[in-house]
Amino acid sequence: MSKLPEMLTIGQVAERSGVPHTALRFYEDRGLIASVRTAGNQRRYQRSVLRRLAFIRTAQRVGLSLEDVRDALAQLPDNRTPTKSDWERLSRSWKAELDARIDALYRLRDRLTGCIGCGCLSLRSCALQNIDDEQASHGPGAPQLKPVVEGGTL
Amino acid sequence: MSKLPEMLTIGQVAERSGVPHTALRFYEDRGLIASVRTAGNQRRYQRSVLRRLAFIRTAQRVGLSLEDVRDALAQLPDNRTPTKSDWERLSRSWKAELDARIDALYRLRDRLTGCIGCGCLSLRSCALQNIDDEQASHGPGAPQLKPVVEGGTL
DNA sequence: GTTCAACCTCGACCATGCTGGAGGTCAAGC
DNA sequence: GCTTGACCTCCAGCATGGTCGAGGTTGAAC
Numbered sequence A, B: 001m002s003k004l005p006e007m008l009t010i011g012q013v014a015e016r017s018g019v020p021h022t023a024l025r026f027y028e029d030r031g032l033i034a035s036v037r038t039a040g041n042q043r044r045y046q047r048s049v050l051r052r053l054a055f056i057r058t059a060q061r062v063g064l065s066l067e068d069v070r071d072a073l074a075q076l077p078d079n080r081t082p083t084k085s086d087w088e089r090l091s092r093s094w095k096a097e098l099d100a101r102i103d104a105l106y107r108l109r110d111r112l113t114g115c116i117g118c119g120c121l122s123l124r125s126c127a128l129q130n131i132d133d134e135q136a137s138h139g140p141g142a143p144q145l146k147p148v149v150e151g152g153t154l
Numbered sequence C: 001g002t003t004c005a006a007c008c009t010c011g012a013c014c015a016t017g018c019t020g021g022a023g024g025t026c027a028a029g030c
Numbered sequence D: 001g002c003t004t005g006a007c008c009t010c011c012a013g014c015a016t017g018g019t020c021g022a023g024g025t026t027g028a029a030c
Helices: A010-017 A021-029 A048-061 A066-073 A084-118 A127-135 B010-017 B021-029 B048-061 B066-073 B084-118 B127-135
Strands: none
Touching (some): A010 A021, A010 A048, A021 A048, A048 B084, A066 A084, A084 B048, B010 B021, B021 B048, B048 B066, B066 B084
8 A cells, every 4th residue: 555656766767768867857847747846856756757758759759749749748637647538638639630640641652652653754644743732831931832733853 | 845944943933832942942952952053143943843842841741851851852863854763762762661650650549549448547458558669769868668657647 | 974876957059940131143124 | 224123142040859068966875
């Protein structure tokens, strides 16, 4: 019957998670993880931080920003075990994001693959031709976008 | 029978591609696109640059770095129409990269989704528990990685 | 009670992927 | 031949996602 939660030091978290201590402080700064402090001002982490970190790192590997991750994790309670509905909310919002990214990747890959099939020497009818659709809402810059990819060479 | 290739100015490329001229110079600097110069030192682009740009932007949106893109595009010839085998090489290398990313996204999503199913109140048997595998080779930092996610709260 | 690794803060610095401005040149239209 | 917008180079700056080091404190072991 452990009443004391057995907190982890930053060094232990770094070692166990594989995340450098510098990054741990950085994540804390950005609100992705939390710690409590000892009387001497040292960080102590709940074990649950390890799972959060695994989450963060995995999400980053697939191209999500720390801000995305922070927003998602913000839906989970800091101080209690997440309920099923906590999970459902997080999961739903992530799923949409992940689905969108998977979809974009598929389209990119399939277009490329399609180009092998079509030979791509005459691109006028090639699937790649319409790839431009993708940038319609891409960041700042010139307004947009007469779809002007004519047949020719890449 | 057009003998003159009808080159585009940087402003035209910016407008048609939606990529700001500042970014175009940046990409050229990094070797992702090429231009020729007029007698007066102004850039002129082949129309094919539009397709390269569409490619670059789409790839970026799915999380590939400019370096990745540059390496991939480097396999295409600058000065002639790509042959089928040029395309096949590019396509193969990209496909592997994209497949890997799609896979990572699927696993992340499915694990999350799986957690709804399992309730995730007792995580000891949850798929998320093993998510740590993913970071085994993740960048610099502490060596690695006793797999220490115990049952508990996220 | 001293030692010494591990911890703290703060600020500088790095890479990537750009944007924006200064100061000057080019080129097409009148 | 002059105007004017589009172009040029170079360099500073910004956001993100960190790392590194200086200078000081903590805490567990001896």
